Amino acid sequence: MLPQPVKRLFTPGPLTTSPSVKEAMLVDVGSRDDEFIAVVRDIRRQLLALGGVSQAQGYEAILLQGSGTFGVEAVLSSAIPPQGKLLILINGAYGERMLAIANRHRLAADVLRWDENQITDPQAVRRRLDQDPTLAHVAIVHCETTTGLLNPVEEIGNLARAANRGFIVDAMSSFGAIPLSLTAASIDFLISSANKCIEGVPGFNFVLARKPALAACQGNARTLSLDLFEQWQGLEANGQFRFTPPTHALLAFAQALRELEAEGGVAGRAKRYQANHAALMAGMTALGFRCYLPPEHQSWIISAFHYPNDPAFQFEDFYRRLARHGMVIYPGKLGKVACFRIGNIGRLTARDIQELLEAVAAVLREMGVRTPVAPPR
Ligand SMILES: *Cc1c(COP(=O)(O)O)cnc(C)c1O
Numbered sequence: 102m103l104p105q106p107v108k109r110l111f112t113p114g115p116l117t118t119s120p121s122v123k124e125a126m127l128v129d130v131g132s133r134d135d136e137f138i139a140v141v142r143d144i145r146r147q148l149l150a151l152g153g154v155s156q157a158q159g160y161e162a163i164l165l166q167g168s169g170t171f172g173v174e175a176v177l178s179s180a181i182p183p184q185g186k187l188l189i190l191i192n193g194a195y196g197e198r199m200l201a202i203a204n205r206h207r208l209a210a211d212v213l214r215w216d217e218n219q220i221t222d223p224q225a226v227r228r229r230l231d232q233d234p235t236l237a238h239v240a241i242v243h244c245e246t247t248t249g250l251l252n253p254v255e256e257i258g259n260l261a262r263a264a265n266r267g268f269i270v271d272a273m274s275s276f277g278a279i280p281l282s283l284t285a286a287s288i289d290f291l292i293s294s295a296n297k298c299i300e301g302v303p304g305f306n307f308v309l310a311r312k313p314a315l316a317a318c319q320g321n322a323r324t325l326s327l328d329l330f331e332q333w334q335g336l337e338a339n340g341q342f343r344f345t346p347p348t349h350a351l352l353a354f355a356q357a358l359r360e361l362e363a364e365g366g367v368a369g370r371a372k373r374y375q376a377n378h379a380a381l382m383a384g385m386t387a388l389g390f391r392c393y394l395p396p397e398h399q400s401w402i403i404s405a406f407h408y409p410n411d412p413a414f415q416f417e418d419f420y421r422r423l424a425r426h427g428m429v430i431y432p433g434k435l436g437k438v439a440c441f442r443i444g445n446i447g448r449l450t451a452r453d454i455q456e457l458l459e460a461v462a463a464v465l466r467e468m469g470v471r472t473p474v475a476p477p478r
Contacts, residue, residue: 107427108424108427108428108429109427109428109429109449109453109456109457110429110444110447111428111429111430111431111443111444111445111447111449111454111457112429112430112431112442112444112447113246113274113297113402113403113431113442113444113446114169114274114294114296114297114303114444114446114447115296115302115303116296116297116300116444116446116447116448117447117448117449117453118300118301118302118353118357118447118448119300119357119360119448121356121360122300122301122302122353122356122357122360122448123302123353124356125352125353125355125356126302126349126350126352126353128352129348130348130352131348132341132342132345132346132348133341137346137348137351138339138340138341140351140352140355141164141336141340141341141342141346141351142340143355144162144164144351144354144355144358145161145162145163145164145336146162147358148162148307148309149161149162149309151276151277151299151361151366151367152276152281152282152283152288152291152309153281153282153283153284153285154282154283154284154309158284159311159312159313160283160309160310160311160312161309161310161312161315161333162307162308162309162310163307163308163310163315163329163332163333163336164305164306164307164332164336164342164346164351165305165306165307165308165327165329165332166304166305166326166342166344166345166346166347167305167306167327168294168296168303168306169271169273169292169293169294169297169306170198170202171306171327172273172292172293172294172306172307172308173198173199173202173271173273173292174202174206174324174327175306175308175327175328175329175332176269176290176292176308176329177199177202177203177206177208177240177269178202178206178208178321178322178323178324178327179318179321179322179327179328179329179330180238180267180269180289180290180314180317180318180321180329181203181206181208181237181238181321182237182317182321183321185208185209185237185238186208186209186210186211186233186235186236186237186238187203187208187209187210187211187236187237187238187239187240188210188211188212188213188226188229188230188233188236188238188239188240188266189203189210189211189212189213189240189241190212190213190215190221190226190239190240190241190242190252190257191212191213191214191215192214192215192216192217192219192220192221192242192245192250192252193217193242193245193246193247193248193250193434194245194246194247194434194435195242195245195246195247195271195273196214196241196242196245199240199242199271200212206323211229211233211236213225213226213229217245217247217248217250217393217435217436217438218248218250218393218394218395218398219398220250220251220252220253220398221241221252221253221257223253223256223257223260226239226257226260226261227260227264230260230261230264230266231264236266237266237267238266238267238268238269238289239257239261239266239267239268239269240268240269240270240271241254241257241268241269241270241271242270242271242273243270243271243272243273243274243275243276243279243281244272244273244274244275244279244400244402244403246273246274246402246403246434247405247434247435248393248394248398248399248403248404248405248435249394249399249400249401249402249403249404249405249442250394250398250399250400251275251279251398251399251400254270254272254281254286254288255285255286255287258270258286258287258288259286259287261287262287267289267290267314268286268287268288268289268290269288269289269290269292270286270288270290270291270292271292272291272292272293273292273293273294273297274297274298274402274403274446275293275298275400275402276291276293276297276298276299277293277297277298277299277300277361277367277370278298278367278370278371278374278401278402278446279298279367279371279400279401279402280367280368280371283309283311288309288311289310289311289314290308290309290310290311290314290315291308291309291310292306292307292308293306293307294306294307295307295350295353295354295357297446298370298374298402298446299354299357299358299361300357300360300361300446300447300448301350301353301354301357302349302350302353302354303350304347304349304350304351305346305347305350305351305354308329310329310333315329315330315333316330318330326344331343371401373450374401374402374445374446375401376450376451377401377445377446377449377450377451377453377454378400378401378402378404378445379401379451380451380454380455380458381404381443381445381454381457381458382404384454384455384458384461385404385406385443385458385461388458388461388462388465389409390406390407390409391406391407392404392405392406392407393405393406393407393435393438393440401445402444402445402446403431403442403443403444403445403446404442404443404445405433405435405440405441405442406440406441406442406443407438407439407440408439408440408441409465409470411470411471413468413469413470413471414468414470415468416432416439416441418468419441419464419468420432420441422464422467422468423457423460423461423464426460426463426464427460428456428457428460428461430442430443430457431443431444443457
């Protein structure tokens with residue numbers, strides 16, 4: 102029935118989940134059941150707590166069907182008013198995706214771009230906001246999953262707030278495993294999804310929003326199904342999604358949140374992922390691989406590695422052979438540089454990383470790649 106052998110996912114999502122998270126889905130619930138509505142309510146409350154805020158402090162959590170991109174699209178197409186203008190900070194593929202969304206909805210958008218190995222520069226953002234008072238919102242990616250780079254979200258949020266601009270953060274691949282407080286970073290809208298660091302299964306995304314910013318979305322939406330304001334109003338009115346909710350994914354997520362708490366919350370999860378990351382870096386370096394990012398910008402979420410400088414190395418072949426060992430890695434997403442990626446997130450421990458490293462060494466031998474080390478830049 103299941104694909105065999107069961108594979109371990111060293112990717113940016115979907116991720117390896119625990120057996121108990123998968124088991125939580127073995128029940129059918131009605132979307133109007135009181136028990137189910139209570140599950141949705143508890144999830145919304147717990148997500149706010151993970152962001153360091155609460156409803157009493159004026160924040161709201163909205164759950165929405167679809168993968169993470171649907172959440173980003175819901176926020177951008179609901180938060181930017183008809184005459185509004187958005188500044189998008191880009192240093193990777195997920196920043197580019199925000200621009201693609203803005204373009205598709207014909208939102209007025211300016212961009213500031215950095216190389217994929219450079220963090221966003223708060224001073225450049227400040228200058229641009231000073232020059233253009235019509236820029237009403239700033240959007241950024243917290244952990245750029247293209248490389249694993251971590252952007253200085255707090256600094257940029259605080260300067261956006263000081264300049265009275267809205268602040269939108271794609272925290273898809275960091276939320277739940279890298280501490281981030283909506284108040285400390287002056288965030289108006291934070292977007293993440295069920296199948297990243299909270300270790301649920303795919304099926305929905307969520308938005309944490311400052312209530313006045315959310316209320317200001319009324320009437321802006323360019324689509325019916327991704328109308329963030331109406332989704333919120335629906336959840337508030339009767340606790341239900343407007344359209345069929347991913348009931349099984351929500352049950353799995355409720356279990357995933359219990360397991361996050363049992364692990365010691367964000368700090369506990371960060372600790373395990375940090376250990377995974379350290380084991381990965383040590384092992385890959387010992388095998389002769391070189392990481393794309395300088396260590397000072399590298400998060401513990403995911404890492405990009407240069408291809409070995411050897412014609413015997415073909416990524417597709419490498420990928421398939423690792424998959425046969427039960428290990429799933431991820432292709433690169435960089436504009437110019439040939440890299441592949443390995444994620445540390447999901448229900449994985451340093452032992453899984455060790456086994457992955459053994460498989461990588463075996464596959465390199467099988468392929469006859471003798472010099473995995475690429476020459477220094
Ligand atoms: C995973 C991810 C997304 C969303 O991707 P989906 O495939 O739509 O889930 C968006 N931004 C970042 C930074 C991500 O890591």
